[in-house]
Amino acid sequence: MTGLPFTVYASDYDEDLALPLKPRELARFLSRKKAEAVAHKYSNAIIIAADTFIVFKEMLLGKPRTDKEAGQMLSMLNGKAHSVITGFTILDSSDGKTVSRSVETKVYFRKLSNEEIITYVGSKEPLDKAGAYAVQGLGAVFIKKIEGDFFNVMGLPLCALTECLKEFGIQVLSQDL
Numbered sequence: 001m002t003g004l005p006f007t008v009y010a011s012d013y014d015e016d017l018a019l020p021l022k023p024r025e026l027a028r029f030l031s032r033k034k035a036e037a038v039a040h041k042y043s044n045a046i047i048i049a050a051d052t053f054i055v056f057k058e059m060l061l062g063k064p065r066t067d068k069e070a071g072q073m074l075s076m077l078n079g080k081a082h083s084v085i086t087g088f089t090i091l092d093s094s095d096g097k098t099v100s101r102s103v104e105t106k107v108y109f110r111k112l113s114n115e116e117i118i119t120y121v122g123s124k125e126p127l128d129k130a131g132a133y134a135v136q137g138l139g140a141v142f143i144k145k146i147e148g149d150f151f152n153v154m155g156l157p158l159c160a161l162t163e164c165l166k167e168f169g170i171q172v173l174s175q176d177l
Contacts, residue, residue, distance in 0.1 A: 013037040024102040027087025035089040054131035056082040073132035079111040103157035105148030
């Protein structure tokens with residue numbers, strides 16, 4: 001969406017949501033570790049890494065590993081509000097300059113029927129999504145209201161990210177693109 005050229009490289013950093021950090025701090029920490037895990041492979045690159053999870057009643061929800069876990073997460077969120085937190089890190093591998101930020105967005109689910117939850121879990125879409133839903137997919141029909149950055153709910157808060165990229169001399173809306 002930004003028009004910036006990029007290559008996706010998966011980090012092998014093993015995320016641990018149980019670390020004793022506050023949610024926004026944890027999101028920044030995990031994104032930084034992911035960026036650092038990739039940076040050694042590139043000598044002159046801008047690395048962007050992110051980590052997204054859900055906070056509901058002080059519980060952190062990552063990606064469900066099974067259909068049963070996905071159903072439990074969706075039942076928990078059913079008819080209620082929760083926060084989506086994304087931490088992102090920008091790291092310049094040529095000089096080590098690093099900036100980490102976090103963004104929080106509040107999402108309100110409408111009341112879902114058991115049939116809707118079962119059918120959605122059966123679609124397999126929830127299995128690789130924090131909180132067991134995809135705002136950019138079928139999960140969009142569950143969302144009654146969003147307060148904050150929609151793109152954060154997708155996993156990358158573009159407004160905050162592009163503002164931080166300016167600190168690295170990268171302008172998204174520039175005549176040089």
